[in-house]
Amino acid sequence: MSEHIVKSFGEELEQLSADIARMGGQAESMVADSVQSVIRRDPELAREIIARDQRVDDAQADLERKVIRLFALRQPMASDLRATFAALKISADLERIGDLAKNIAKRSRVLSEAEALPVARGVDQMGRAVSQQLKNVLDAYAHSHVDKAVDVWTSDEEIDEHYNSLFRELLTYMMEDPRMISGATHLLFIAKNLERIGDHATNIAEVIYFVVTGENLAKDRPKTNTVEAGPEPEED
Amino acid sequence: MSEHIVKSFGEELEQLSADIARMGGQAESMVADSVQSVIRRDPELAREIIARDQRVDDAQADLERKVIRLFALRQPMASDLRATFAALKISADLERIGDLAKNIAKRSRVLSEAEALPVARGVDQMGRAVSQQLKNVLDAYAHSHVDKAVDVWTSDEEIDEHYNSLFRELLTYMMEDPRMISGATHLLFIAKNLERIGDHATNIAEVIYFVVTGENLAKDRPKTNTVEAGPEPEED
Amino acid sequence: MTDAAQDISIKQAVEARLKKRHRAEQRFRLYGLSAILLALAALATLIGSIAMQAAPAFTAWEITLDVDLDASRAAPGVGQALPGSPEFEAAVRRGSYAGLMQDAMRDRFPQIEERSQLRELFGLYTSVSSSGLMNRVLDNPSLLDRQTTHTIPVSDDVDRYLKGQVTGIERVRNAGAAQLALADDGAASLRLNPALLDAIQSEAGEEGFGFGIDDPSVIVRFADGAARITGLQGDVAQAEILTPFAAGAGEASLLVLETPEANRLISDAQIVWTETLRDAGVITRGFNTYLFTNTDSREPELAGVLGALVGSILTMLVTMFMAVPVGVFTALYLEEYAPRTRWTDLIEVNINNLAAVPSIVFGLLGLAVFINFFGMPRSAPLVGGMVLALMTLPTVIISSRAALKAVPPSIREAALGVGASRTQTVFSHVLPLAMPGIMTGSIIGLAQALGETAPLLMIGMVAFVADTPNTFTDPSTVMPVQIYMWALNPERAWEARSAAAIIVLLSLMIVMNAIAVLLRRRFERRW
Amino acid sequence: MSVSHIVALILLVATAAAYYRGRERAMTVAGGAPSRLHSMPSYSGYYVAILTGLPAFALLMLYAVFGTPLIDMAAMQSLPANVASAPPEQIELFMRDARALAFGEQPSRTSALHMDMADRIAGLTRIATWVVALLTLAIAGAGLYLGQSQVSTTLRARNRVETVVKGVLLLSSVIAILTTLGIVLSLLFESLRFFSAVSPIEFLFGLQWSPQIALREDQVGQSGAFGAIPLFAGTFLITAIAMTVAVPIGLYAAIYLSEYATRTQRKVFKPLLEILAGIPTVVYGFFALLTVGPFIRAICEAAGFGVPTQSALAAGLVMGIMIIPFVSSLSDDVINAVPQSLRDGAYAMGATKSETIRQVVFPAALPGIVGAVLLAVSRAIGETMIVVMAAGQAAKLTGNPFESVTTITVQIVTLLTGDQEFDSPKTLAAFALGLVLFIVTLCLNVIALRVVQKYREKYD
């Protein structure tokens, strides 16, 4: 596509993308680090992550302001409109991802004070999978790769499986050893949070698809797990 | 404020408000009903709620489309811009509230098959509080009452207290009777969901404040509970 | 109105009227076209009739005489005076050139001796023309005592006769033999052979005219002589001899003049001589240079437009140098400087009025102010020019203002916007852009002034002026006034002269207007 | 070449030099950077040149205009009393001869007194010429000095030069006013003299016009008859005939040209019509006199009644032809000024072309057209040459177009051409007629211009 005649408009739009990319980077590292803090039982790291969340929140507020400004002053149209709109939506997802990562970090601080649970590997695997999803979707955004975005969108299923198995495992531990209940509850929530992060990545993928094609991804996502399958109802 | 010279523009803006109001009503009833389905252990009601969520989702997708259309075709300015923007954000919150209510309903179906837990009163109280919050904030939106919105925003604290007490109670039950762990976990998530619904109501209150005044509510919300206070880390 | 039935009824209503409306349309268009064609027909008639009237005036019949410039008559008492000396000139001026020319003429018709006939003979040209010969001698003294040929225009009546404007002519050559019968009492009789008789009767008989003084003239010519038939008896015709015959008989030719002698200014005898001279190649037709090289004259054949032309040019110079700068300056002041006040409104109304004041009123102004009050000379190009300048001034001002107005205000704003002063803006942007328009308007105004007559009548430019004016204060006349004066002369010959003068004037104006049009085309700028 | 001419030439050169001097000086003052100056260097040049040339030239002009009368006046101081008491005309004649003698021209008569006066005039003139020459040069020099000494970075040369320019322009525009004033005053002055001899009532309402009678003073009825009604009637008759010809043809021609004609038609027809406007009136007069008049007479004779060659009809017809382009080009302007958008509006409503013209364009242009017609009437009334040549002289009160009539302008011309005594009522009557003519046309013009102006404002 050609350049905008009014360069500053083009610059402002690029600025939005850059902001999203930076926020995405921050959120991505927070997710990875928060999982590490759980596994490594590292309260210091956790504290740091909690602090970092403020930055993402600020960035999101800032971006929202910029978007409103852009709507008011530039009246973006067509692809510009979609891009602006997408930036707004993605930033909200990223902000939520940051929040969820922070929540994981908070719980990891609680966990690190309690006894260790033998589910580190499951959390680690799930954390990696989620981080990968996030990374992929952010790459797709940076390069406007629809295919990559669609890949992320379809592979959310994998994360859901991780979650289901972790959930069952944790329930087993809790029943086996009531002392672990408190810790396992936190881990439950951590797993839930990771699953939510995966959902947000899928949302971002949908938005990317919309920016590039102007169409929405079909509503009926090919999710395989059903509500009754596991002991846990699927959050949507 | 005077009327728009181009009536259809005014009508489209009013349509947005009306859509939000309808979505709000749907979400509000879903929340109330889902709590009822938990308390009354009513799988039929739960099933119905789960079906209703689709409507809210559709409404939200529709509203998002309308907002994009409005930006593309009407280029709203000043208060109109803020109102449009607000509709977008509120609809996202309402959609999440619907999801959360649906999740509660799903869990209530699981719970209704298992043994009853003696925490119905706590859940009921918390459910009422959250519903009230939601109702208040939607009223504030409908009448552009900033004061009422600020009230909702400041009283989120109450719901957090409900949540904390419910959380502690449930942990106690789980430790006492490992058979209850599975059910209690679901209740834990239900409580968590209600707390999240409260948060969304606060978000809506912030948005209302922005629509009317053009300013953001100060970032430092006067929340009282701290991370370390209870056994449960505060999300957000 | 969404009602379909109603729509259809509307459609029908529209259709129903269409035919009538289209007919009205055609009619209206036809009116317009007729109006234009009518106006153009008028123009064509005007130009055509003038051109037809003028055409003869551009040629002139001239008579070329062999003159013997005998010094004793051409320069009596010249003695040894050197050519060019005052004495020489005085001597030449004493010369009897008219006599010399009469002698030359007489040589052509030695038969004619009667005084009255001789007067008629010399009436073939105007005696004033002899001064031309004198001037030649003055210019070229070596002509003295030599034989030379001198060409002069024939008199207006002869000229008109030769151009066929006086009478219808029937010529029958070799009509048959004729014989002079007796010629004792001046009246003669001719014996005509049958062929000639037939010819005469066929010319005269059809219309059944007689041979009286109010009838067409029938002239029989043979043997260098000519006689007008006054009656027919068998094969003998009574005749009046116009030119004596050199022999008693000969092959005759007939000349029938349709207009009776009494109704024309040229006599039968003069016609016969003219014919003779023409046959001899003495009278020839040439381009009428007199029209352009001569000044006004009492004799039509000698009258020319030179004086009036020079007068017009001098007058126009005065007009131009007064009206154009003052007009342009005024326009500049009003358009670019003057604040809109009552005062400028007054000037403006005043100028617009002046433009529509009848020109004759300017004449009255000139008469009362320039001539009576300031005591300036009458009939002078200076005064004429000033009067015309005042008359042209509004035209120049108005067209200059229009040209200035046509320069878009954005140009002024642009110049002012970069910090040019009012005067810089006007003189370096507005005026140059308006200049073509100003020039065009000025030229058109001057062309109008050139054709103006009435005010000049008031200031005495109507006087007869026989000299070419040399200065702005010399008495002079101008082209349109010259035309007016000529047109009012009773002799028919003036008609052609004035028409010719009109052609000259129109050509002049066409040239001026063409320049204006060219300027406009060349520099026209559309904003 | 006289002293004055030489001085003028010197002055011209000095002015040019002053310009360069001033410019140079400004450049020096600015040190080569003109942006430091208030005004550009050339303005300093103009300023110095104006100071140098303007007052000096003004002095020369004054001398040229008033020099001779002043010298005459001075010379006349010495006239012997008996001569000085002579009637003014004789003194004038005397002075004219003396002046002729003094400047080497041919006097009408000479005498010792004449020679004496001539010497005096010549002497005074020589002195005056030299004084003026020196004074002029001195003023120029002073101007040059003053001007260049004023040149500085802060000199508002541009503003001053522009003030002078503006002054010159203003003076020019005053001339137009003076012209009107001249017309009004001269007409009024002479008319008043006329009205002191002939009562205005008789003039305006009298039915008899025969000014020719009053040639000799001792004649009975020396004041003649100055009742102008027949002239007004003749003028009106001819104008009416002319307008009957010109208005419909001119208007339809304008409409056709502006609305129907193709580009080529317009290119051909319009200039042709303009030719009609450019033809001098004397040519129309000629045409009326020698073509139209005889033609009408021929037709009438063929129809069985005799009419004179000079008739109101001949003059009116030809005048009508003359006015066609006037009406058509003014109307054309007016019609073209109607915005295209109005036509588009009507076409888009489904109006045919003629409907558009008759119902939209014409009403919109009507005020302008009325103005144009009024101007044409004014022009017809004031037209002189055609009527002089083709309408005749007979001051008859008739409505018959085949008769010869006379008009105001014809009478003005008749009364003022040929030999005239400037104070006879006959001559002065022309000015009274001129005054009437002026007032009538003025009224028409004012109304017409007002109407046209209103119209223009509407579409500007």
Added chain:
Amino acid sequence: MTDTPTPAEGIQPPKGLRAAMEENPTHGVQPKRDMKVRARDVSVFYGGKQALFDVAVDIPDRTVTALIGPSGCGKSTFLRTINRMNDTIDTARTTGVIEIDGQNIYEKDVDPVPLRARVGMVFQKPNPFPKSIFDNVAYGAKIHGIAANRDQLEEIVENSLRRAGLWEEVKDRLDQPGTGLSGGQQQRLVIARAIAVSPEVILMDEPCSALDPIATARIEELIDELRENYCIIIVTHSMAQAARVSQQTAFFHLGKLVESGATEEMFTKPRDERTQDYITGRYG
């Protein structure tokens, strides 16, 4: 927003173009529906210069269709072919077919005079006739002989003024000159004048470009109301205006029709790169 036709009901790509567009699922072949104006191969020449190249487009009834594009793109030229206003320009020549309700208006025997009664037009500059307000509106009815008597005429005038939203403002001064109204009122008067002859199609050539934002908004509101009864085609310089008032948009570029479709689609996801560039303000 309420009753916008979906793209499927909107401007139909003509048959020739359909094949190329079937890849795009939202622009597949649709059943032909209620097309008021159909243009095929419309080219316009001014003298030797071609101003419009083979334009083919279908325009639905009871819809506002906007023609947009950069200056000189041919949008106004195309508009003026629809009521044969180009006929009034000597040098203009139009080829191709324009059908209104299936009848080719460029056929030989079609008289442009009644055609223009069917296809009203509103111009850039308000051009009320210098007559009274009443006569302005009554003009068309009078020349076409639509009203049988004075009462009918008055009824037509009142109705038209009401529809144009001007009645309340002028009902007390119908006899005053139309040129005395404000610019926006004049433009509404001109619209009333066009409506008075019950046209089927109304063409508008940049009707707001001479008006200020408030007057513009009033006209846009009026256009929106008129849409229910007429096929309105509007040329506009302002993309924002096209977005606001139209349901269908056609984009012209260098005398060619580049893209046409539902306005919402055009402004959110145009198909052609040139449209995209123009709408978003990029080098074009």
Added chain:
Amino acid sequence: MTDTPTPAEGIQPPKGLRAAMEENPTHGVQPKRDMKVRARDVSVFYGGKQALFDVAVDIPDRTVTALIGPSGCGKSTFLRTINRMNDTIDTARTTGVIEIDGQNIYEKDVDPVPLRARVGMVFQKPNPFPKSIFDNVAYGAKIHGIAANRDQLEEIVENSLRRAGLWEEVKDRLDQPGTGLSGGQQQRLVIARAIAVSPEVILMDEPCSALDPIATARIEELIDELRENYCIIIVTHSMAQAARVSQQTAFFHLGKLVESGATEEMFTKPRDERTQDYITGRYG
């Protein structure tokens, strides 16, 4: 977005108004900073009619300030007071004080001619002189004696054309008439001409109203670039344009200055009801 002045740096409400605004924390008293143009009690009368009422506003340097408002609101009138262009209208009379860098330009001894070199102006319709491109740009430098010689002049012309973004397009045809350029190019030429005399303030009176969207976008881009070096004041009919190009906006209504402030604020949360109504397209 990058270096927009915050409201605090923007248009300063004059002292008289400050008290009224101190309730609003974002518009409190600010230290005076870099104000290029200060207007106080500026009223303009055309004949007996008052067109502008006591306008008081401060306009910062190196900023684009937009003047908006409905037709006849006085925005153009106010603009023309800043370089005393109203002086060229006979009937116009201006009272009050306008200071540029602290100097009142309406003082008696101020000559408007050099003032107009300091305050350049660009008009609604591009108005190049009918001279060559070079002469157009060089004109101001010539009359003000800015260039000492031909080389300097050429340098000035090139620089100005470069800044106006026109150099590349016209460098090979500097001797061709400026009127031969397209509308948008002409407007840039006119801007180059204004720049050539190194003005401090550039006034623009609806500079894009005669241009199509693409040419408009080019001019807007140019304005945005010029902002770094000049104090630019632009009158615009189009709110969207004011939003796009300006950092500061002043809203005029019925000859009065209703509100002024940062553009972003004006278009997202205007303080005055009239501004709000105007900006959102409501009955005003």
